[in-house]
Amino acid sequence: MHQHLYINRDTMDEIENYLSLTEPPGIILQGIPGLGQELAARYIAAKLLKCQESDLEKNPDYYQTTQSALKVDDIEQLLEASRRNSIGDVKVFILFCAHTVSRTAQNRLLKLLEDRASSNKLIIVSEKDSLLDTIKSRCYSVLFHPLREEAMEKYLKELKIDKDCIGFVGFLAENAPYSITASMEGINEYMNCYRRIRQITLRENLLQLLHVLKEKDDNEFFKNHEAHPVWNIRMLLYPFYQFLAESTGKVPSKGYPFPDTLYTRSQALEIMEYGLEHLFMAQRSYTKNDYFNLIRYIIQIK
Secondary structure: OOOOOOOOOOHHHHHHHHOOOEEEEEEEEEEOOOOOOHHHHHHHHHHOOOOOOHHHHOOOEEEEOOOOOHHHHHHHHHHHHHHOOOOOOOEEEEOOOOOOOOOHHOOOOOOHHHHOOOOEEEEEEEEEOOOOOOHOEEEEEEEEOOOOHHHHHHHHHHOOOHHHHHHHHHHHOOOHHHHOOOOOOOOHHHHHHHHHHHHHOOOOHHHHOOOOOOOOOOOOOOHHHOOOHHHHHHHHHHHHHHHHHOOOOOOOOOOOOOOOOOOOHHHHHHHHHHHHHHHHHHHHOHHHHHHHHHHHHHHOOO
8 A cells, every 4th residue: 555545555566466467447436425536546646647737737738627527518528628638648637426427428538538549548437337338348446445453443543543542433434434533523413423322221312312303402413413424324333233243252342232232132233234234325315304214114123
């Protein structure tokens, strides 16, 4: 793993393999947010241009799109830049947020990819497998994986995450390190809420803790964190995940009241299965009522 990039080791090996090619084609960097695709794109660009990453913006042979939803005009501007003569051996273009590009605009990109010997090198960053097959067939693809446990733990220690919450924060972020740095303001509240959940001695107190029934409460948990439905769900599931790990002897028991003294192992398994359904739902849309249903299931399971 490159010393300043917290990227999965196997993923980084794939990137180095790509950079070792004599005539590298375009490259697709795909994975869920927070795994370092944007940083890797700049790393690759600097290697191809034989310059420092800090000098990329000064390099006339470097071009990147905005890191937000792209429009047809953004693609046209990229194509216009690709028609200019290069100063050095290659010109490098980073296409961020490629999963937001329409099929029509994707077809326009094919001209950049058709000539492998061209001086134009396109780096495509996408959160989803939504690119045209004609684009994928012309590119080297790298799938980004979560960090391994030991690397994630090291990263969280560097962020000075409290020791008792390192496992929780890693689980919350699915070992995607840069999703944490993008949401540091909310991490402390998640950690505090997690600590309070682990001390619950009555199932019903879960509702009181999260304020999910107080429609106009400014401190309502879901309202404050509705932009992170997956994190909200995973926060509830982690104590059960930890409980199951403890019950198998994989990790020592910490003796928390919740869920250890309130649930059986079979109940914890059922809750995890139901929670996985909610994680799937949250990939599309997720409401406060959905969240309440999950909490109610946890409280009422028999």
